[in-house]
Amino acid sequence: MKDEIAVIYPNEAISTAVLKYCRERSLPLPDHIHRHAELTEKQLGDKSEMMVSRLQAQYLLWTARSFGAKKILEVGCFTGFSALTFAEALKGVEGAKIVTMDINPETGAIARQAFKTAGVDGFVELVLGPADQTLTDLVPQGPFDLVFLDANKEGYITYFNKILELGLVRKGGILIADNVLKKGLVVDATENNPSFSDSYATSKVPYLKDFNDLVASDKRVETFILPVFDGLALVRVL
Numbered sequence: 001m002k003d004e005i006a007v008i009y010p011n012e013a014i015s016t017a018v019l020k021y022c023r024e025r026s027l028p029l030p031d032h033i034h035r036h037a038e039l040t041e042k043q044l045g046d047k048s049e050m051m052v053s054r055l056q057a058q059y060l061l062w063t064a065r066s067f068g069a070k071k072i073l074e075v076g077c078f079t080g081f082s083a084l085t086f087a088e089a090l091k092g093v094e095g096a097k098i099v100t101m102d103i104n105p106e107t108g109a110i111a112r113q114a115f116k117t118a119g120v121d122g123f124v125e126l127v128l129g130p131a132d133q134t135l136t137d138l139v140p141q142g143p144f145d146l147v148f149l150d151a152n153k154e155g156y157i158t159y160f161n162k163i164l165e166l167g168l169v170r171k172g173g174i175l176i177a178d179n180v181l182k183k184g185l186v187v188d189a190t191e192n193n194p195s196f197s198d199s200y201a202t203s204k205v206p207y208l209k210d211f212n213d214l215v216a217s218d219k220r221v222e223t224f225i226l227p228v229f230d231g232l233a234l235v236r237v238l
């Protein structure tokens, strides 16, 4: 059997053009969500890179809709870009509920304002505090259909175990964890990798490797790692 080819696009120019092509032919984000991302970029400069990309947001919108999710839990809200995307997916759905968590009250204030402006604050709730503690209080609101893990990478294993032990994802529900490939550093963090000198990204690698190994072997779940964006682990709860 022929080896699968991992390098899909030959250079940056073609990759950029392909991303644009996909963005233009995928379920679009509404204007107000684009405006919110632009505002975050203007207000927070380089920090705005914490947001998922536009195409990834389109993927999350499509996934949440296709999956028929009604209740979504997000760990890592930042200014609310991905939460607004999930809110768009759940708009008009009876019993819709989104709980998004973050430790930072400043970006949290921006998110809360954005939920209000978008008219989704009736079903989108921001919980402030360290997620390893705040998750415990969520049991009465669960179980959730979809969980998006996008907070501090050091906490992924704790969050995953807590979420499963507390029954915060329903059986057959899905947990999506972001950045699990970390610029390819999880497989090669030597000078072969151009991101080798990114000490922040490199410092996350041991936590992500442990997380990836855990979700690959844990009998409570089935996992597929999608090698797009910064690596998405799609984890289905059995």
Ligand SMILES: C[S@@+](CC[C@H](N)C(=O)[O-])C[C@H]1O[C@@H](n2cnc3c(N)ncnc32)[C@H](O)[C@@H]1O
Residues within 6 Å of the ligand: 050, 051, 052, 075, 076, 077, 078, 079, 080, 081, 082, 083, 101, 102, 103, 104, 107, 129, 130, 131, 132, 150, 151, 152, 155
């Ligand atoms: C990558 S950003 C989330 C981006 C967001 N999902 C989006 O696409 O717009 C990660 C967030 O995790 C939050 N965070 C870091 N440590 C945390 C903790 N212990 N508990 C909860 N949130 C935490 C940070 O404050 C930051 O806003």
